[in-house]
Amino acid sequence: MISYNRQDRNLFIVLFTLFIITEIVDDIFDHLLGSSVVHSIIQLMLFLTLFIIVAKAFLGYYKRRINKLMPEELMKIMQMIDDENKKGILINQSKLRKKLKITKPTIKKRIDFLIEMNYVSFEEKGNNKYLKLTTLGNSLFK
8 A cells, every 4th residue: 555645745736736726827818818839839848747747746755765765884985975076176985984983895786786776887997997977866965
């Protein structure tokens, strides 16, 4: 059984209300303008606006869900990579391991998982490989 919390219900209520308002505004313009090019353009703009609002709402909703599902250890690794990259510091796997005080096999498994899930990638500079967040990884922190 799917359970929804108050925030989820509020999101669905707001989206449903926006849909109803859009339909009412469309009906008003339909009554005032009839079947005209202007009405069609307004109808398209209403649809696109509603689509963008719904897309942003669901993006935020699923981002919150992903953050809850992501294990804390993995979020901590990604947060540390993000913090270092924002400072302009390139961080490699061994520096990360030392900062987190975890073993080499453990950090390797966690980094490999994050790479497989497309949250983290390696950037090669010379003979060194540095960690950076992918677009998907960065999206969790915005």
